[in-house]
């Protein structure tokens with residue numbers, strides 16, 4: 001049975017991944033850590049420790065205390081925040097990753113960290129973006145993610161760390177709000193639709209980006225980590241996606257369930273320019289072929305579920 005340490009456990013992915021992993025591997029086998037204090041009732045089911053990922057000693061101490069054999073390193077700044085605070089982003093995103101990889105090396109632990117569609121840039125093919133292609137991002141976040149993929153591959157080749165990763169698109173969920181991302185509009189729109197029946201988008205109409213519903217993202221992490229190592233030709237990181245849409249498409253999907261829903265636009269130039277530097281749609285065939293990646297939710301199925309869950313929650 002795995003013993004897993006998660007960093008950034010109170011974040012958008014971590015808050016749901018922690019609970020899913022506890023269901024699978026047992027509550028005591030999943031150690032949630034975050035720089036913030038635990039204020040989530042749900043997390044009381046298992047161990048929680050306060051860990052700043054830039055503090056190698058603390059991370060190592062916790063990994064040893066709980067004798068973990070798997071590290072899932074989620075703590076990072078997302079694209080828009082990283083662009084606003086590039087030096088801080090470099091230090092946190094790269095320093096945290098380096099510490100997490102060093103901890104995995106010392107404990108001979110399996111390793112996961114998310115990458116992003118942010119690894120791609122304006123010179124990358126924009127449609128059906130291949131797994132192996134030009135990666136010249138123009139954002140600090142993208143630079144961090146490309147360097148992170150290379151570093152995680154380096155730890156695999158040099159030290160034998162079983163490192164694996166996914167290039168996530170925008171992730172949509174009704175549990176924990178994302179913060180500081182470019183794709184966050186696709187989460188906010190559902191909250192505003194349910195509360196007010198309208199939304200003002202900071203991303204312009206006609207801007208396509210890949211997206212995925214959180215249940216599919218969690219399954220992808222679990223399936224990748226359970227995949228037989230010899231099957232993996234790629235490791236860091238796999239393109240994964242479930243849908244590609246522009247703001248007017250998600251608005252049309254919402255209007256099917258909330259008649260009269262309205263979308264308006266007040267474009268934020270900073271986030272718009274990040275979005276325009278990313279692909280319109282990416283190709284996930286390597287993930288399908290090497291470890292059987294699949295997804296369940298398309299746009300309408302996700303919309304239906306989001307609205308149902310948010311009506312109950314809000």
Ligand code: AKB
Pocket residue numbers: 078079080115116117118141168169170171180181182183184
């Ligand atoms: C962001 O928008 O920064 C993230 C991502 C696509 O990596 N959601």
